[in-house]
Amino acid sequence: MSxxxxxxxxxxVERRILLRGAVPELLSRLAASGQRVIGPVxxxxxxxxxxxxxxxxxSPGAVGRGSTPSATNGSHAPAVRPERGDGQEARCGHGYGDxxxxxxxxxxxxxxxxxxxxxxxxxxxxxxxxxxxxxxxADARPxxxxxxxxxxxxxxxxxxxxxxxxxxxxxxxPKLERLTIIGLSCTHADAYCFCTSVGGSPGGTTGxxxxxxxxxxxxFLVEVLTPGGQAVVKLAPELFQPASPTASKDAVLAxxxxxxxxxxxxGRLAGVFDKADIWLEQSLRCIGCGACAFVxxxxxxxxxxxxxxxxxxxxxxxxxxxxxxxxxxxxxxxxPRSKQSERWRQRVMHKFAYQPERxxxxxxVGCGRCSRACPVDMNLGEHVQSLAEATV
Numbered sequence: 001m002s003x004x005x006x007x008x009x010x011x012x013v014e015r016r017i018l019l020r021g022a023v024p025e026l027l028s029r030l031a032a033s034g035q036r037v038i039g040p041v042x043x044x045x046x047x048x049x050x051x052x053x054x055x056x057x058x059s060p061g062a063v064g065r066g067s068t069p070s071a072t073n074g075s076h077a078p079a080v081r082p083e084r085g086d087g088q089e090a091r092c093g094h095g096y097g098d099x100x101x102x103x104x105x106x107x108x109x110x111x112x113x114x115x116x117x118x119x120x121x122x123x124x125x126x127x128x129x130x131x132x133x134x135x136x137x138a139d140a141r142p143x144x145x146x147x148x149x150x151x152x153x154x155x156x157x158x159x160x161x162x163x164x165x166x167x168x169x170x171x172x173x174p175k176l177e178r179l180t181i182i183g184l185s186c187t188h189a190d191a192y193c194f195c196t197s198v199g200g201s202p203g204g205t206t207g208x209x210x211x212x213x214x215x216x217x218x219x220f221l222v223e224v225l226t227p228g229g230q231a232v233v234k235l236a237p238e239l240f241q242p243a244s245p246t247a248s249k250d251a252v253l254a255x256x257x258x259x260x261x262x263x264x265x266x267g268r269l270a271g272v273f274d275k276a277d278i279w280l281e282q283s284l285r286c287i288g289c290g291a292c293a294f295v296x297x298x299x300x301x302x303x304x305x306x307x308x309x310x311x312x313x314x315x316x317x318x319x320x321x322x323x324x325x326x327x328x329x330x331x332x333x334x335x336p337r338s339k340q341s342e343r344w345r346q347r348v349m350h351k352f353a354y355q356p357e358r359x360x361x362x363x364x365v366g367c368g369r370c371s372r373a374c375p376v377d378m379n380l381g382e383h384v385q386s387l388a389e390a391t392v
Contacts, residue, residue, distance in 0.1 A: 013205075014224035015247065016233065016240040018212065024096035027052060029236050030144050031096075035180070038113060039146040040100045047103040049110045049145075050094050099147055101214070104188050105367060109297030110145050110152055114175040115159060117294075118318040121171070121304075125312035136314075140174035144232075146182045151195045151365040153183045153207030155297035161359040162300045171317065180228045183208030189254035192368030194381040198262035200366055202253040213249035221247050259381055260388040262362055266353035268388055273349065276341065278390060282383050283344035285376040286323065292370035292380070293321035298351075298363050301327075322347050352384060 018026070031037050037052045124133040160176060163169040186193075186202035195201060205211050209229035212220040221243060224230055233240050272278055293299040303320040307313050320327060323344070328337045337343050351363030364380070371379040 014230075015243040016222040016224065017215075017243045017247070018220045018222045018240055020101075020214075020218055020220065022236075022239045023099065026232075026236050026239055027096040027144075027146060028054060030180075030232070033235060035142040035144050037096070037144045037146060038110065039094075039098075040103055040106055040148075041094045041098050042100045042103075045107075047100045047106045048108060049106055052094050052096050052098065052146075054095060101147075101184075102188060104186075104190050104193070105149070105369060105372065107369070107373070108295055109155065109367070109369065110148055111155060111159060111297045113143050113145055114156065114172055114179060115163075115300065115302075115319075118316050119171060120314050121317055122315040123312070124308075124315070126308075127311075138171040138174045140178050142178040142180075143175070144180045144182065147184045147212075148181055148208070149186050149367070150183055150202065150204035150206065150208070150211075151193075151200055151367040152297050153181050153211075154200055154204060155365045155367075156181070156207050158298040158361050158363060158365065159300055161361045162355075165359055180232065181208050181210075182229075182232065183211040185211060185213035185249060185252075186254045186256075187214060187252050189256045190368070192371045192379070192381070193254075193256045193366065194259050194368060195366035196256045196258040197260050197381065197384075198362050198364050198366040202256055203249050214252060215247065215249070221249050256366075259385040262352065262364070262366075263356070265384065265388050266356050269349055269353045272387055272390055273345070275390075278387070279341040279345040282378075282386075283341040285378055286340050286344055287376060288323050288325055288340055288343070289375060290321035290323055291373040291375065292347075292378075293323060294319060295369040295373045297367060297369070298365060322350070348380075348384065348387070 027037050027039070031053070038049050039052050040047050041050045041052075043050075119138075120136045122133050122135055124131055156176065156179070159172070163172040183205070189202065195204070200206070203211070203213060205223060205225050208223075209226045210232055211223040211225060213223075215221050222233075222240060224233055293301065299319075299321070301320045301322055302317050305316050305318055307316060322328075323340075325338075325340075325343075326335075327343070329335045337346060355361065355363040366381070368381065371377075371381065
């Protein structure tokens with residue numbers, strides 16, 4: 001994964017041309033090499049990341065989505081049963097040709113590839129007074145994330161800063177080490193996007209191994225950014241053609257207005273920390289549902305839960321959210337953040353002040369998912385902008 005941003009396609013970056021029609025073949029070869037392939041697909045309500053496999057969309061002479069209407073209800077079903085690269089069946093309903101190219105943002109982020117919503121850690125059996133426990137190793141299959149926008153690609157550096165700040169996380173690190181990211185520059189944006197306010201850009205390269213930018217309906221400009229990206233090119237070298245020195249991605253990138261200066265806002269937020277009226281006003285609509293945290297690509301809070309039955313059970317690591325009323329409840333029943341306004345303040349301060357100060361990285365990439373998902377229409381970008389203006 002790339003950890004530096006060369007969004008302008010600076011000197012030293014290898015550049016190629018990839019035809020859109022060659023993408024299914026590229027993904028097929030990646031899967032055949034033993035890697036799980038995940039990409040953005042339409043789901044009828046929006047767009048989501050899903051595991052991809054071979055179906056008729058990549059078969060000779062096939063046209064369309066690679067699925068055929070069911071004889072019973074007319075719904076789409078996989079036309080060909082896919083197989084995994086290891087020869088075992090993979091029940092993938094989406095083919096390599098089903099990529100959603102023009103999406104603005106998926107509903108959920110791709111962080112579950114390295115930080116699943118719930119992950120088994122220990123399995124235990126109970127026999128009388130005897131307890132036998134077995135550690136469950138991380139599911140660290142080599143994975144290719146294809147078609148991530150630059151904000152999502154950059155989020156993995158933020159997660160790495162959290163999970164590895166003082167130790168090596170035995171569940172997160174093996175997944176990240178086996179992760180290849182093929183990013184896709186943004187040619188469309190909406191009012192919720194604010195990547196430029198937090199140091200990103202629609203064509204940013206941070207976190208990507210390869211970055212694809214559509215020059216037109218048929219061609220992608222490919223920036224080869226890391227050894228992992230070079231390995232992808234070597235897997236199918238005939239698919240990547242030399243790029244013209246004059247080829248530029250700047251003209252096709254989306255425009256995302258800058259609302260505030262993210263890297264500098266931490267100091268300003270300190271000036272409003274004690275202004276309870278501001279935090280109360282901003283949080284009045286918040287119902288503490290946690291949707292913002294669960295769709296966020298950088299939120300990393302988790303809980304450890306034991307689920308047990310009569311003879312044993314399993315210990316899980318599962319997502320949690322600082323907006324939940326019981327998130328900070330102590331065993332003594334004291335809750336230092338008993339008010340929703342205090343929990344909202346913590347969320348904003350953590351992302352834009354505490355985390356940059358302690359870990360050197362913002363806790364937000366400006367994807368806008370939290371605002372899109374909020375059932376009461378709270379907009380994080382607008383709120384942070386108003387906080388910045390309140391401290392001027």
